Amino acid sequence: MANEQAYDVLIIGGSNAGLSAAMLLGRSLRRVLVIDAGKPCNQQTPHSHGFLTRDGETPAAISAIAREQVSHYPTVEFWADTAISATQVRNGFTVTTAGGASVSARKLLLTTGIADIMPDLTGFAECWGISVLHCPYCHGYEVHSQPLGVLANGETGYELATLIQHWTGKLTLYTNGSSTLTEAQRQTMEQLHIPIVETPVAALEHNAGQLTALRFTDGTRAHPTAIFARVPFQHHTDIASQLGCAMTKNNLIQATEFGETNVPGLFAAGDTTNPFRQVGIAIANGSKAAAWINRELITEDLQQRLQLAVR
Incomplete structure (x- = not known):
């Protein structure tokens, strides 16, 4: 099932980094689709600390407030699904989901987080x-x-x-x-x-x-x-490797401060790119990546307009 709507930005992962990016992009009048499987790594954690204005709140409550506020922006949509594959095409990326949908966007942002691997130790x-x-x-x-x-x-x-x-x-x-x-x-x-x-x-x-x-x-x-304790982790999806993303020595997606990967048009933010795993840092990562994505979109649109004017 193909989605006829072409988006400016497709965000895979709807937790803190993804929602932060979606809000900034919605405020930038961008057509955004967030695909989220609903499996945050902190879902068992009873309280989240160190995030200003929400210290001690549950991670689920923070995400619920964020999603409700992001939903006020009419250009942002949400799908409850799992992205399973992605390909780079002429004008961006096409992503296929476990539910059988196929959707395209000019830019792709991975905020998929990570999954902790528990040791074989009772309790x-x-x-x-x-x-x-x-x-x-x-x-x-x-x-x-x-x-x-x-x-x-x-x-x-x-x-x-x-x-x-x-x-x-x-x-x-x-x-x-x-x-x-x-x-x-x-x-x-x-x-x-x-x-x-x-x-x-x-x-x-x-x-x-x-x-x-x-x-x-x-x-x-x-x-x-x-x-x-520290435990090993794995990525929720191998989409980064499918697209040829460079990884760090710790098996995180290698990205700049503004979320740029080595793949043009592909960005990453949040726990999938750094080891800090704090709400505030994930939110900051998402915002910075979104700002840089919007900057790229503006630059590309301006170049196209100038080329058309010359003709």
């Missing part, structure tokens, strides 16, 4: 975003000065532990097996009074995602209020 996924935390700037204040843990090993464990110790003097590093820290890193942990527990973790015991205990394979337990 971890249920606690993720609630009491198993990834970002102290998002959640550290709520658990500061309490018994906390870092569940990681090697360089990641060391980096996280030295970061989290700023929020609490009651921190333990759980390496979930034999430590791979260097001797120098071990000495730093000792100087910071951060114990290292190497016993493998069997499960995270919890009550509705709120951690009650770390249970180890030897039957013993520890009782941190929360733990910090």
Whole structure:
């Protein structure tokens, strides 16, 4: 099913970065279509922090307010669907969705975010975003000065532990097996009074995602209020690779400050381009990308008008 409407901009992903871009483009009188599958990575997180005027609000509430406000702009449309493929054509891009639709636009903006890959550890996924935390700037204040843990090993464990110790003097590093820290890193942990527990973790015991205990394979337990951890991720879609996007060494889409990728006309913003994963940063990314997209559209339209005038 082909959509006869040709859009100025097609945005794939309707969370913070996508909605921010859609608002600015709507205010720029651009015809915009937002395709969103409704699977934000923070959907399990009970509260979002650090975003001015909405500190402590749920991510779902922030998105609902944003979408309602963006919907006031008549040139912005929304589809509840999943984009599965894209091709670059003469005048832009054509995208196909899981629902069988095909739609074209002059510019394409990827704000698809990422999907976290949970480890095979009982209780971890249920606690993720609630009491198993990834970002102290998002959640550290709520658990500061309490018994906390870092569940990681090697360089990641060391980096996280030295970061989290700023929020609490009651921190333990759980390496979930034999430590791979260097001797120098071990000495730093000792100087910071951060114990290292190497016993493998069997499960995270919890009550509705709120951690009650770390249970180890030897039957013993520890009782941190929360733990910090990092997990691998994957992209929700391979459209970036389909179109030949360059990726960073951390498997994020390589984009400029204004969202430009190495593919002309293709932009990216939000969590799919940077590791910060904060609402405010995603919104800023979306706005900057939208402004640059609109600038390109204005330049292209002006060049076309001048060429026609010469004829």
